[in-house]
Amino acid sequence: MNRNLYFNILRYDPEQPxxxxxxxxxxxKETERMTLFIALNRLREEQDASLKFxxxxxAGICGACAMVINGRPGLAxxxxxxxxPAIINLLPLPFFxxxxxxxxxxxxxxxxMNRQVESWIHTKEVFDPQASExxxxxSTAEQIYELERCIECGCCLAAxxxxxxxxxxxxxxxxxxxxxxxxxxxxxRNEQDFFQLIGSDRGIFGCMGLLACEDVCPKHLPxxxxxxxxxxxxxxxxxxxxxxx
Amino acid sequence: MQEVITTDMLCxxxxxxxxxxxxxxxxxxxxxxxxSLVPARRSHSAAAQGGMQAALGNCAMGEGDNPDVHFADTxxxxxxxxxxxxxxxxxxxxxxxxRQLAHWGVPWNRVEPGEDGYFQGGKKYSKTEKSENAGLIxxxxxxxxxKWRTCYTSDGTGHTMLFTxxxxxxxxxxxxxxxxEAVALLHDGTRCFGAVARCMRTGRLRIYYAKAVxxxxxxxxxxxxxxxxxxxxxxxxxxxxxxxGIVQLGNMEAIQFHPTGVVPGNILVTEGxxxxxxxxxxxxxxxxxxxxxxxxxxLASRDVVSRRMTEHIRAxxxxxxxxxxxxxxxxxxxxxxxxxxRLREVEEIxxxxxxxxxxxxxxxxxPTQHYxxxxxxxxKHGKAYGLxxxxxxxxxxxxxxxxFNRLGGNSLAETVVAGMIVGQSCVRFLKGESACFDTGIAxxxxxxxxxxxxxxxxxxxxxxAFSLRNEMQDVMMEGVGIFRNELGLSNAYTxxxxxxxxxxxxxxxxxxxxxxxxxxxALQLRGLIRLALCVTKGALERTESRxxxxxxxxxERNDRDWLVRTLSRWDVDNDHPCLDYEPASRVWEIPPxxxxxxxxxxxxxxxxxxxxxxx
Ligand SMILES: Cc1cc2nc3c(=O)[nH]c(=O)nc-3n(C[C@H](O)[C@H](O)[C@H](O)COP(=O)(O)OP(=O)(O)OC[C@H]3O[C@@H](n4cnc5c(N)ncnc54)[C@H](O)[C@@H]3O)c2cc1C
Ligand code: SF4
Ligand code: SF4
Ligand code: FES
Numbered sequence: 030m031n032r033n034l035y036f037n038i039l040r041y042d043p044e045q046p047x048x049x050x051x052x053x054x055x056x057x058k059e060t061e062r063m064t065l066f067i068a069l070n071r072l073r074e075e076q077d078a079s080l081k082f083x084x085x086x087x088a089g090i091c092g093a094c095a096m097v098i099n100g101r102p103g104l105a106x107x108x109x110x111x112x113x114p115a116i117i118n119l120l121p122l123p124f125f126x127x128x129x130x131x132x133x134x135x136x137x138x139x140x141x142m143n144r145q146v147e148s149w150i151h152t153k154e155v156f157d158p159q160a161s162e163x164x165x166x167x168s169t170a171e172q173i174y175e176l177e178r179c180i181e182c183g184c185c186l187a188a189x190x191x192x193x194x195x196x197x198x199x200x201x202x203x204x205x206x207x208x209x210x211x212x213x214x215x216x217x218r219n220e221q222d223f224f225q226l227i228g229s230d231r232g233i234f235g236c237m238g239l240l241a242c243e244d245v246c247p248k249h250l251p252x253x254x255x256x257x258x259x260x261x262x263x264x265x266x267x268x269x270x271x272x273x274x
Numbered sequence: 275m276q277e278v279i280t281t282d283m284l285c286x287x288x289x290x291x292x293x294x295x296x297x298x299x300x301x302x303x304x305x306x307x308x309x310s311l312v313p314a315r316r317s318h319s320a321a322a323q324g325g326m327q328a329a330l331g332n333c334a335m336g337e338g339d340n341p342d343v344h345f346a347d348t349x350x351x352x353x354x355x356x357x358x359x360x361x362x363x364x365x366x367x368x369x370x371x372x373r374q375l376a377h378w379g380v381p382w383n384r385v386e387p388g389e390d391g392y393f394q395g396g397k398k399y400s401k402t403e404k405s406e407n408a409g410l411i412x413x414x415x416x417x418x419x420x421k422w423r424t425c426y427t428s429d430g431t432g433h434t435m436l437f438t439x440x441x442x443x444x445x446x447x448x449x450x451x452x453x454x455e456a457v458a459l460l461h462d463g464t465r466c467f468g469a470v471a472r473c474m475r476t477g478r479l480r481i482y483y484a485k486a487v488x489x490x491x492x493x494x495x496x497x498x499x500x501x502x503x504x505x506x507x508x509x510x511x512x513x514x515x516x517x518x519g520i521v522q523l524g525n526m527e528a529i530q531f532h533p534t535g536v537v538p539g540n541i542l543v544t545e546g547x548x549x550x551x552x553x554x555x556x557x558x559x560x561x562x563x564x565x566x567x568x569x570x571x572x573l574a575s576r577d578v579v580s581r582r583m584t585e586h587i588r589a590x591x592x593x594x595x596x597x598x599x600x601x602x603x604x605x606x607x608x609x610x611x612x613x614x615x616r617l618r619e620v621e622e623i624x625x626x627x628x629x630x631x632x633x634x635x636x637x638x639x640x641p642t643q644h645y646x647x648x649x650x651x652x653x654k655h656g657k658a659y660g661l662x663x664x665x666x667x668x669x670x671x672x673x674x675x676x677x678f679n680r681l682g683g684n685s686l687a688e689t690v691v692a693g694m695i696v697g698q699s700c701v702r703f704l705k706g707e708s709a710c711f712d713t714g715i716a717x718x719x720x721x722x723x724x725x726x727x728x729x730x731x732x733x734x735x736x737x738x739a740f741s742l743r744n745e746m747q748d749v750m751m752e753g754v755g756i757f758r759n760e761l762g763l764s765n766a767y768t769x770x771x772x773x774x775x776x777x778x779x780x781x782x783x784x785x786x787x788x789x790x791x792x793x794x795x796a797l798q799l800r801g802l803i804r805l806a807l808c809v810t811k812g813a814l815e816r817t818e819s820r821x822x823x824x825x826x827x828x829x830e831r832n833d834r835d836w837l838v839r840t841l842s843r844w845d846v847d848n849d850h851p852c853l854d855y856e857p858a859s860r861v862w863e864i865p866p867x868x869x870x871x872x873x874x875x876x877x878x879x880x881x882x883x884x885x886x887x888x889x
Binding site for chain 1: 312313314315316318320321370372373374376377378379381382383384385386408409410411412427428430433434437440441442444445450452453475476477504505506538539541542596615619622623626627629740741782783784785787788789790791792
């Protein structure tokens with residue numbers, strides 16, 4: 030406690046392209062139960078009002094504050110400084126477009142991903158306001174929720190080797206999203222429909238299975254199982270398609 | 275030159291309320307754009323854990339529930355401050371809204387037939403779910419409700435609702451302009467026709483012309499230092515309405531404190547903790563709520579539990595800590611399985627932020643600012659008072675089915691129910707409207723904002739935005755908290771007036787370029803302080819206690835003089851708000867009576883002499 034913390038933070042503002050990216054250092058006294066949310070806000074309020082970074086819920090729920098913390102993607106709001114060494118290096122997430130300093134544009138990427146994988150229930154049934162709800166097993170509901178907990182923070186993409194090489198890679202978050210709809214009895218898409226979306230190198234066949242994604246997912250989503258499950262399903266579907274031809 | 279964008283419907287806000295309205299207008303074929311400070315799915319709606327109320331009556335403890343019971347709970351919860359016509363409409367529509375969400379993909383928890391144990395007040399009971407109800411949407415217990423009515427998806431209800439809503443919005447082709455902040459409304463004194471917004475990627479201004487504008491910008495909890503709200507809950511929507519000098523805000527003094535914000539950090543652990551059987555303990559690790567509230571104990575309404583906790587701390591029973599006194603929340607007896615599934619977010623919050631394992635340890639909690647019942651006053655169709663073409667919905671609005679205290683689970687329900695109803699009313703309006711955009715007014719508004727920014731960057735102001743905001747938050751915590759009195763409120767009001775004056779000479783420490791947060795705050799600050807002044811003045815004038823508004827010097831609920839809704843307006847160039855009043859409800863399906871919890875005396879509508887009545 031009462032350590033001196035040294036923050037090295039990447040600085041760059043795309044609105045001022047003449048100034049090259051550089052690392053800037055700040056010194057801050059650690060206080061009890063300090064999180065990076067507290068620390069960064071103090072830096073901005075007391076030392077450098079131009080610092081750019083994102084927080085929203087500050088409670089590990091919204092996914093806004095992902096950044097690379099001492100080399101590892103994670104949520105800044107639930108990272109306590111006591112778990113870090115005195116020298117703290119902060120970089121913006123790679124892969125996403127930089128807005129400035131530690132702030133990146135995850136929103137645009139995820140909206141596009143959602144559009145591409147058609148992240149909504151596909152059904153021909155029309156909602157009847159007079160009728161009672163369609164029944165569902167509670168265990169099915171809980172399984173869907175398990176996959177729906179993704180907060181679109183982008184950590185998995187930032188840690189992913191394939192994503193570094195292919196800009197159009199859907200990443201663990203995108204494939205997990207497909208898994209969520211595959212599981213949902215309300216979605217009437219069949220395997221072939223899903224295959225159209227992800228049966229390629231930008232989808233499931235681009236994944237090298239090294240599982241950095243699961244390691245860094247702050248929501249502990251079962252990404253490994255999901256990727257395996259989808260790969261098996263889609264692999265079978267690919268074979269199936271081969272023989273049909 | 276700034277960018278100009280034209281659309282039919284402009285929703286300021288892309289949380290549950292904004293997107294639900296947007297879906298309605300987009301489905302009717304109107305071009306629809308939502309603005310949001312953050313990607314839509316990061317809106318504060320995502321943070322709601324506990325659940326959404328809808329009287330389905332599917333689960334064993336919800337048997338016999340129906341919209342009438344929901345209505346009675348809501349009216350009592352509001353301490354008779356709500357608009358009963360709206361509350362009725364709301365309760366009737368909630369079951370439809372929730373089933374629609376099920377159809378759209380929300381994985382609501384379902385009824386599992388058979389016998390099951392549950393906890394209440396630390397004791398274990400048992401219930402049997404009927405096999406004919408298997409697979410229907412189930413519900414959990416929440417404060418202030420006669421039946422188990424709060425439907426949920428584990429403790430990620432807001433998250434699943436918002437993700438489903440955003441999926442639906444994507445499918446409907448709605449444009450979401452995120453990182454974009456509305457900073458002024460466009461209007462000609464009678465008609466609203468768009469907004470000026472600032473792009474938070476580049477810092478550049480944009481003009482949005484729209485035939486109809488919706489304010490769905492959420493709450494303004496950040497006028498308080500200790501709040502469960504996201505850091506973006508800064509009341510931008512309410513503030514730009516106030517700036518028109520015409521639009522009125524309703525019941526701004528009605529601020530809800532939630533019993534279980536964690537210490538420190540003020541992150542919320544859901545009411546579901548108590549609903550599922552968690553108990554509050556004091557410094558001696560003893561339960562106390564049942565002493566104050568024999569009937570409802572931990573499950574009285576939020577305003578009541580928050581006050582009782584504060585009283586208990588004042589009685590010397592608080593737990594000392596470096597962050598001030600607090601109490602304990604105990605959920606350990608619910609067991610690891612329950613906590614790791616249905617209260618998993620709670621588990622994560624405790625371990626990540628407090629280093630506390632809620633299965634074996636107690637959670638430090640105290641009441642924390644949580645919800646703004648007040649907001650842009652609308653009629654039952656969601657039309658804002660004062661300007662044609664302006665609507666409001668969700669937490670930003672005072673549609674007013676919450677009155678002076680919102681019940682847990684009624685806000686998520688409000689966002690989607692109001693979204694349906696107000697959305698329909700926007701559609702009706704759009705069908706009858708042709709566009710009439712006054713470019714002169716728009717350009718002038720835009721120049722005004724540009725000038726404000728220029729003065730902030732290059733002017734000769736002295737005050738710092740961050741420190742003024744911090745001072746304002748402290749003033750609100752000290753003077754306008756859970757318990758209020760004349761002295762505290764009038765001191766707070768004077769100090770806020772000073773801050774308002776000082777906020778006229780801000781100066782940025784940074785260059786204000788691009789996605790600059792200091793500039794955002796500097797632009798918001800005047801509005802924030804004005805909202806704080808509305809809250810404080812409303813509270814100072816209201817010499818009674820009703821729902822969350824508790825005056826120590828006027829402890830009784832005074833129906834004779836105060837069965838009214840406060841309306842605040844801010845005349846252009848004034849330095850203070852003007853208050854007005856209207857009847858709390860036009861219809862009295864349930865006449866004012868006793869809530870059945872919370873104690874306190876009532877000065878009834880027909881009493882003539884105040885003194886006599888309060889004795
Ligand atoms: C921690 C927590 C837990 C909760 N749990 C529950 C619960 O269990 N049950 C329940 O019923 N209620 C709960 N609530 C309350 C409920 O979540 C909110 O009241 C509700 O979600 C508000 O929804 P909304 O759509 O009105 O606003 P929000 O979801 O807050 O959305 C506001 C939108 O407006 C945008 N915005 C704001 N200002 C501007 C501007 N100037 N320009 C452009 N865009 C702007 C934001 O970016 C955002 O998109 C909880 C609240 C909190 C704080
Ligand atoms: S397992 Fe696949 S998705 Fe995950 S990090 Fe590796 S390549 Fe990326
Ligand atoms: S899968 Fe996990 S790491 Fe990836 S975006 Fe979702 S929550 Fe973040
Ligand atoms: S700020 Fe929401 S997850 Fe960190």
